[in-house]
Amino acid sequence: MSQDLLQPDAGGLYCAAGDFWIDPLRPVPRAVITHAHADHARSGAGAYFAAREGLPVLAHRVGASGNFTAVDYAQPFALGQTRVTLFPAGHILGSATVRIESEAGTWGVSGDFKRAPDPTCAGFEPFACDVWLSECTFGLPVYRWPPTAEVIDDILEWWQGCREAGRPAVLFCYALGKAQRVLAELDTRATGPAWLHGAMQPLTEVYRRQGIKMIATRPVSEADKGYRFAGDLVMAPPSAAGSPWMRRFPKHSAGFVSGWMRIRGHRRRRGYDRGFVLSDHADWPALVETAQDMRAGRVITIHGSGEALAGHLRESGLAADCWNLRASLQADRPA
Amino acid sequence: MKTFARLFDRLDRTTATNAKIEALIDYFRSADPGDAAWAVSFLTGRRIKRLVNTRELREWAAAASGLPLWLVEDSYEHVGDLAETLHLLLPPADTGSPAPGLASMVNDHLLALRAADDDQRRRAVLEMWRRLDGSERFLFNKLLTGGFRVGVSKRLVTRALAEVAGVDSSLIAHRLMGRWQPTASFFGGLVAPQSDDDIDPAVPYPFFLAAPLEDEPETLGEPGAWQAEWKWDGIRAQLIRRAGQTYVWSRGEELMNGRFPEIEAAAEQLPDGCVLDGEIMAWRADKPLPFALLQRRIGRKKPGPKTLADAPVAFLAYDCLESDGQDIRTQPLAMRLRQLDLALAAAPDLRRSGAIDFQDWAELPALRASARERGVEGLMLKHLDSPYRVGRKRGDWWKWKVEPYTFDGVLIYAQPGHGRRSGLFTDYTFAVHDGEALVPVAKAYSGLSQAEIDRLDRWIRSHTRERFGPVRSVEPVHVFELAFEGIAASRRHKSGIALRFPRIHRWREDLSVADADSLADLQRLLEHEPA
Numbered sequence: 001m002s003q004d005l006l007q008p009d010a011g012g013l014y015c016a017a018g019d020f021w022i023d024p025l026r027p028v029p030r031a032v033i034t035h036a037h038a039d040h041a042r043s044g045a046g047a048y049f050a051a052r053e054g055l056p057v058l059a060h061r062v063g064a065s066g067n068f069t070a071v072d073y074a075q076p077f078a079l080g081q082t083r084v085t086l087f088p089a090g091h092i093l094g095s096a097t098v099r100i101e102s103e104a105g106t107w108g109v110s111g112d113f114k115r116a117p118d119p120t121c122a123g124f125e126p127f128a129c130d131v132w133l134s135e136c137t138f139g140l141p142v143y144r145w146p147p148t149a150e151v152i153d154d155i156l157e158w159w160q161g162c163r164e165a166g167r168p169a170v171l172f173c174y175a176l177g178k179a180q181r182v183l184a185e186l187d188t189r190a191t192g193p194a195w196l197h198g199a200m201q202p203l204t205e206v207y208r209r210q211g212i213k214m215i216a217t218r219p220v221s222e223a224d225k226g227y228r229f230a231g232d233l234v235m236a237p238p239s240a241a242g243s244p245w246m247r248r249f250p251k252h253s254a255g256f257v258s259g260w261m262r263i264r265g266h267r268r269r270r271g272y273d274r275g276f277v278l279s280d281h282a283d284w285p286a287l288v289e290t291a292q293d294m295r296a297g298r299v300i301t302i303h304g305s306g307e308a309l310a311g312h313l314r315e316s317g318l319a320a321d322c323w324n325l326r327a328s329l330q331a332d333r334p335a
Numbered sequence: 336m337k338t339f340a341r342l343f344d345r346l347d348r349t350t351a352t353n354a355k356i357e358a359l360i361d362y363f364r365s366a367d368p369g370d371a372a373w374a375v376s377f378l379t380g381r382r383i384k385r386l387v388n389t390r391e392l393r394e395w396a397a398a399a400s401g402l403p404l405w406l407v408e409d410s411y412e413h414v415g416d417l418a419e420t421l422h423l424l425l426p427p428a429d430t431g432s433p434a435p436g437l438a439s440m441v442n443d444h445l446l447a448l449r450a451a452d453d454d455q456r457r458r459a460v461l462e463m464w465r466r467l468d469g470s471e472r473f474l475f476n477k478l479l480t481g482g483f484r485v486g487v488s489k490r491l492v493t494r495a496l497a498e499v500a501g502v503d504s505s506l507i508a509h510r511l512m513g514r515w516q517p518t519a520s521f522f523g524g525l526v527a528p529q530s531d532d533d534i535d536p537a538v539p540y541p542f543f544l545a546a547p548l549e550d551e552p553e554t555l556g557e558p559g560a561w562q563a564e565w566k567w568d569g570i571r572a573q574l575i576r577r578a579g580q581t582y583v584w585s586r587g588e589e590l591m592n593g594r595f596p597e598i599e600a601a602a603e604q605l606p607d608g609c610v611l612d613g614e615i616m617a618w619r620a621d622k623p624l625p626f627a628l629l630q631r632r633i634g635r636k637k638p639g640p641k642t643l644a645d646a647p648v649a650f651l652a653y654d655c656l657e658s659d660g661q662d663i664r665t666q667p668l669a670m671r672l673r674q675l676d677l678a679l680a681a682a683p684d685l686r687r688s689g690a691i692d693f694q695d696w697a698e699l700p701a702l703r704a705s706a707r708e709r710g711v712e713g714l715m716l717k718h719l720d721s722p723y724r725v726g727r728k729r730g731d732w733w734k735w736k737v738e739p740y741t742f743d744g745v746l747i748y749a750q751p752g753h754g755r756r757s758g759l760f761t762d763y764t765f766a767v768h769d770g771e772a773l774v775p776v777a778k779a780y781s782g783l784s785q786a787e788i789d790r791l792d793r794w795i796r797s798h799t800r801e802r803f804g805p806v807r808s809v810e811p812v813h814v815f816e817l818a819f820e821g822i823a824a825s826r827r828h829k830s831g832i833a834l835r836f837p838r839i840h841r842w843r844e845d846l847s848v849a850d851a852d853s854l855a856d857l858q859r860l861l862e863h864e865p866a
Contacts, residue, residue, distance in 0.1 A: 141402055142410045142423040253349075262423065263414055264347070265757030268486070269785070273349050308409045315403065326797070 005082075005104045006133070008328035012040075013109060013133070013302075017102045018082035020049075022109055025329060032084065034111025035095035036061045037176060039303075049079075051086050053122070054094020056206050057176065073122065076101075089113040090124035091280050092177030093207060097124075105130040108294055112137065112303065114279065115286040116148055119184040120177075120212050124290075132296035133323075136306035137281045138259050145259065145283045151276050152185045158255060158274055159190070163231035168249040172272070173257040175199045175237040177280050180207045182235070182257060183214035192216035195229065197236035197245070220248065241270065259283070284309075291318065336434035338366050339374055340470040346487055347470075355487060359495035363526065369438035372517035375496070375525065377478070379489045379511060383441065385481045386448045387456060389417055392479065395457055396421040399464060412805045415757020418476030421464075428468035438519075445478055484754065490726060500526040505541065505725040512588060513538040536577040539584040540610060540656050540664065541725040545715060545732035552696045552716060552735065562668065562719055563691040563699065565711040566734055567651060568626050568821075569616035570633070574598070574650060574685075576605040577660075583615075593637055598650045601684030608660030609678050611652045612723075613688060618649035623710040626835070627823045651688040652679060656723055664723035671723065699735075706737040712820070713737045739818035740860060742852040743843055745773055746813045749795045750806045752780065760795045760807070761788055763839075765817060768853040769830070773811055776830045776857065777819065782839030791842075814846040815839050822860050832857055 006013040011025030020030040027044030036058040043062040050058050052070040076085040086096035091112045098109040108129035162169035173179050179200045192215040201219045229249050256272040259279025267275035291299050298319040301310045306322035313320035345358035397407045414420040448456050497504035515521050575582040581602045583591045617624035628646040655675035656664050706713045713736035721731035744765030752761035766773035799807040818840045825833035
């Protein structure tokens with residue numbers, strides 16, 4: 001292979017044979033978007049290609065006036081000299097992995113993905129490829145997720161404890177994806193309403209309109225003035241921690257739902273009382289297993305600390321290296 | 336181990352002081368006294384000597400988890416806590432055989448490792464790793480590796496024990512002083528009601544610590560009610576003369592007998608039943624010597640004649656806590672000082688740290704500014720009516736230290752921190768100009784806000800030049816103002832100087848590397864230090 005099919009560019013990946021970018025962070029003519037998180041989807045692209053289920057959220061994030069093309073999972077379409085297919089990534093609603101078939105072989109690209117089941121989105125589907133570009137957010141063997149049901153048990157037990165103590169239970173998590181996954185997991189196991197921070201409200205509505213079943217929710221802004229949320233569950237994005245908004249929840253207990261909570265120090269330095277280890281990313285065993293499932297001879301780690309995973313895969317006989325997509329943003333900045 | 340792990344979980348799952356105290360009280364009330372004694376020992380910061388070296392632990396964990404050693408090392412660098420890293424890497428336990436209680440775990444399993452050969456130790460540790468899971472395994476690793484910081488201060492433990500015993504927390508603090516063995520009977524005595532003779536003659540009183548004065552001294556009110564003293568740059572110590580014996584305790588509760596024979600000899604003249612608070616100083620002919628000389632004495636358990644001659648020491652007494660066998664800590668300072676003078680009249684070889692004469696607060700700033708040339712750290716301000724309290728209590732005793740030295744240094748190396756800073760680059764090395772080169776002069780860990788740490792961490796990750804294990808060299812771009820307390824010539828450092836207690840004052844984003852200070856600037860400060 002003299003020239004790789006994909007090159008890091010514009011903070012994402014550029015495919016010259018198809019003349020399109022995957023998850024670029026700067027405006028480009030044609031972008032294939034794996035999912036709507038801000039480190040993958042930005043406004044300003046000339047045209048967007050994304051999974052049909054992911055378009056409503058994407059439009060909410062990058063603006064409804066964009067030029068969107070809805071793509072069905074597993075339905076190939078042509079871009080330039082290549083044939084592109086999106087598959088479910090299991091990360092959030094409408095998230096996708098990208099298969100690119102070309103004369104230079106078949107490449108698979110993950111945005112973010114996970115293998116654990118998630119009631120809000122279709123599960124990850126492996127496909128065969130020659131080169132697999134794998135995200136690597138949690139690319140160390142210390143990251144191993146407990147079963148989701150156990151984590152939900154822990155959250156319910158904590159909420160129950162807060163109820164008995166008459167304290168608000170404030171649960172921090174990312175506003176897109178994680179919040180809705182938790183609300184969906186709680187749907188059959190608890191009675192609401194759960195209160196939502198303003199940043200979560202519209203996204204949760206988008207999910208509901210797409211038929212995702214979640215526990216009843218109400219925006220915090222609708223609560224009566226002076227209401228103290230004693231024993232209630234309140235969901236908020238991490239950016240709300242330590243903000244004046246938190247004064248509405250006197251004596252609250254603070255929990256954070258994230259894969260990072262696997263490490264005690266990460267929780268303690270943010271001052272959360274409780275950390276719940278639930279991630280929308282693959283853990284270490286899933287990263288290794290997926291690299292095998294894709295049957296690729298070469299793996300390139302992207303998005304995160306990929307050196308350890310690449311080293312480990314090399315020792316197991318694969319060709320593997322680590323690409324830093326962010327660096328491609330700096331390279332063409334004027335010196 | 337199970338109840339102790341449950342206590343740990345409760346402590347770890349809250350940031351509220353009251354919830355922590357409540358958890359401790361519940362534990363001390365219900366736990367087996369033998370287990371509780373060890374819990375007190377660990378939670379108050381005592382540790383058992385390391386039983387297994389960490390290299391072996393990493394290798395065993397690598398084998399047990401089927402990972403190459405380098406991946407264990409990378410994981411450790413990321414997590415920043417070896418006990419936790421090993422716990423996270425090991426496969427889930429075979430549940431079934433319950434863990435022993437804490438006392439049995441320490442006595443029968445951990446301390447037993449000391450007598451075991453390499454293979455026995457390996458098998459014993461692997462066996463425990465298979466048996467334990469969750470917090471139990473994490474705590475087992477913590478005990479194995481020695482360190483034990485779980486977000487509980489000695490003060491909190493003391494308050495909880497006082498509640499359980501129904502006595503004042505200063506009595507618990509006193510009972511926790513000195514040397515003791517963590518046994519069921521010790522714990523029984525710890526939580527027993529007050530009695531006349533529960534304190535051993537060797538046991539020191541808890542130290543009263545001054546708080547830093549942040550406002551001007553004028554805010555303290557009438558100057559006549561206050562005594563000013565020099566703040567000595569030595570080792571805070573308590574000198575006990577009871578039942579014909581002398582005991583010298585450091586503030587770190589280390590018995591220092593044997594290290595300072597000249598002080599012990601001088602103390603023999605003290606009346607019996609006498610306890611003094613003061614400072615051990617390197618001292619010659621009415622003058623303090625630099626702290627560096629005292630450091631030579633600290634490490635020597637039995638100093639020889641040459642050390643005694645090169646680095647002579649003196650005890651400077653400034654308070655009297657016990658006189659004629661009576662605890663006089665509740666008496667006002669002025670009264671205690673009278674008892675101090677009586678005691679010292681009998682022991683002329685001990686020195687008195689005297690009061691500084693002043694009429695008006697306005698005289699103090701100049702005195703404080705003279706601290707450095709006098710070889711002291713600044714001033715102490717003590718209310719003449721103050722009792723001798725326990726621990727750091729604001730209001731009666733203040734320390735007013737001289738302004739630190741500062742310099743502007745360039746960040747050249749960074750290394751991940753530990754504990755709550757794990758996974759973040761928070762241990763920094765700073766350099767100054769030396770001709771064309773940058774020469775490292777200080778390491779610093781503290782002084783930046785969390786937001787600054789986060790920002791600098793991201794910058795370090797994307798501007799790494801080289802890696803040496805966990806250490807990264809970065810492009811020399813960022814300049815920081817660093818503060819430090821003192822400077823000494825050093826043959827062990829490449830720069831030829833050693834700084835005391837360097838810390839970051841602020842991030843000087845307004846300065847470029849060319850604006851940073853030079854080694855010559857720092858060397859000039861050497862002349863200001865007492866020779």
